[in-house]
Amino acid sequence: MSRGYYAESPPRPLGQRTVAGITAALRSWLEELQATGGYRGLVVLHSVSPVYAGSLLARILRDVYGDVLCIAPREAREPLRGDCSRLESPGAIDRLLGTENSAVVLVVPRLLRPNLLAAAAETVRGGGVVALAVPPLGEWRPGGDESIGAYRRYLVNRLGAARALFWADYDASIVYRQALPPGRAQAPPGPESYRARSPVHRRLLEAAATLDQARALDEIVLHIRRRGRSVLVTGDRGRGKSGLLGLVAAYLAASHMVGFVPVTAPSPGSVQGFFRVLGAALARLGVRHWTMERGGLVLGVAGPWFHFRYHTPDRVEPGAFTIVDEAAALGPMRLRRLASRSPRLLAATTIHGYEGSGRVLAKMVEAILPEPRLVVWLEHPVRYPPGDPLEEWLYETFMLRAEAPPPPRWPPGRLEALELDRVKLADDYTLLSRVYGILVQAHYRNEPDDLALILDAPHHRLYALLADDTPVAVVDASLEDWDTAYEARIMPDLLAQASPSATRARGLRVVRIAVHPGLQRRGLGTRLLGYVEEQARGMGLDWLGAVFGQPDVLGFWRRNGFYVVYVSPLPSKATGEHNIAVARPLSGLGEEVVLTAARDTLRKLLLAGHSLYRGLTAEAYAAVLEGAPELAQQPLAGLTEEQRHRLSRALEGQLDVEAVLDVLWLLLVNHVLASGGLREPFEEKDRWIVAARVLQGKTMSDIAAGLRVSLQEARESLRRVLEQLAAMQHNRLA
């Protein structure tokens, strides 16, 4: 929802005070904030010395709250040491996410990463504040020295919309803005009055933090007792989802329903809340238990007959019950594997949150969990009241609830592609939220940093297709060449693996492309991509490229003339998917670079299918092998006399196909090399099966289970392909 934001620079000061007046004003604002009964707020203090401002803020906040966590870069930490109850570096935020603080001071002399701000706020309990110590407004560059200034402009606009804010310049003694929400915060209803339908222990029910959590616990216990296979707990961050899993785990342990229970999540930090609540609930129920810790983190809770133990997602082996926190962050591949092998699964996932989430992802998680499945939604935040102004500001500012807007009237009167002016976009919240709402679907994981990057990164460009002025398709793209900073340079390095000329080539990488979900498959993506290509040609670039994880969109890129130029042998830690890079040449040099890389990739995919690319699903592997006639190249040596003999016996039915897999391998590899890819005339399913068995070396039983076909069907596929390849070879020789 957009509120009364206003165009930037400079905000009208509320008034000039003395330096002492600023601190007094801040103290009385903090008092008023506390009097709201639990709302949290934001403090922004500008100063030529952010370190000095940070230490001042730390002293005031420590005075008011008793504790304050300071987060500051290395060079700023020493002067702050005496003023903070805890001092950490910005890199430690992941570790801090499980902690609770009354106040957090962020000293940010340069880049203000939205992820850091959002995560810091996540650790603040009701009534507390996040305070930023930053340079004077005129010099403030939260997007970094290279930024185009759009993110700064946007932030300043958004500060104008914050409902609980103290914003001042300490040196100039100016208060820019001071705001507090009217009325008192209402605590969410507690579990006391809830009447359970399941046989859940009363004491356990009363360990719930909110009525919501108690109700969900009751529903889950009922579901489990009725032999439900999976449970998904969803909601925004800080709703007590992990805590609820802890309560359910305590129920399972206390009822002697479990022995060894594997617990997984992207990092051990994410399950601290789970273990904390589990331990507290077991204590409440009088169940003897102990905890296993390493490096200050709890990694397990065990008792005489049960053991809940954390494992990293790549190591976890399913148990009779498996617990998965932050399930979406495991990625679809890993989650699917886990779900198919776990008799019963308890999972939680954030719908909108700070470290990569979104509705697309939550839907994906839901679809993967086996039936009978129960989905419960937790509405109320645990640590602060509903309607908290700091949470609202963060969610609105970093568009954490971004969703595609309602689609415009169709067909539209006018359809126009253009490059968006990002500085202007910073002043137009409605347009920006529509653009972003479309764009977030191109990616499973969206985080606050993404918005800043799209708005502000100097090498990014933003394109949109407008239907009667409403965005219906969006592209975020990044200019890349050999001079691009290493961290931001992706395609040039991938292309240069095979093609030395890639160091001379310049291109545009489509970081994300998305079409309004209600308007896909009508040519809009193709049309906008065409416009982006025109722009890239206009800039004299050599290639247009993209890198992505979902192999199912490969069809779109192929239809638009893109070649696969790289496939990552390692799955992404975050999603378990293998990144695929595609490119389309735009110049003579581009043609040389892209086709060289594409031919080499095809050969590598074929010859290292059983080693580097064995981890790809059969479907994904066959999809990247599809190639194009232009990629045809020199085949390997032909069959020996003996191989030919075996082949003819196999074709006569006297030998099993497994006895001629080496022959099938050679025929297949030579066919793919000579024709530039694995396509027709083979049926799609035959391609998956033959690629997985012959090139990736997977077992027939793994293939049958993965593709949901019978062993018989898989064997018939192999035989069919063998016959087709032998016939093709025969025709060539004849």
Ligand SMILES: CC(=O)SCCNC(=O)CCNC(=O)[C@H](O)C(C)(C)COP(=O)(O)OP(=O)(O)OC[C@H]1O[C@@H](n2cnc3c(N)ncnc32)[C@H](O)[C@@H]1OP(=O)(O)O
């Ligand atoms: C770098 C990245 O961002 S990769 C991620 C891409 N984005 C997403 O996955 C977000 C969700 N999807 C979308 O936004 C859109 O569907 C896009 C961008 C993938 C494609 O745009 P659309 O307008 O839907 O596609 P368009 O109509 O132009 O498709 C042209 C052809 O490409 C192929 N194609 C399009 N989408 C797909 C797909 N998801 N899978 C396979 N083939 C596809 C089809 O052959 C299609 O022709 P057809 O509809 O006649 O069969």
Ligand SMILES: Nc1ncnc2c1ncn2[C@@H]1O[C@H](COP(=O)(O)OP(=O)(O)OP(=O)(O)O)[C@@H](O)[C@H]1O
């Ligand atoms: N029943 C409970 N009793 C005590 N504390 C709880 C309970 N449930 C949750 N909490 C605490 O409230 C805070 C937020 O809860 P939790 O971490 O479960 O939320 P979440 O919805 O899983 O959010 P996130 O997505 O941030 O993990 C945590 O500090 C957690 O320990």
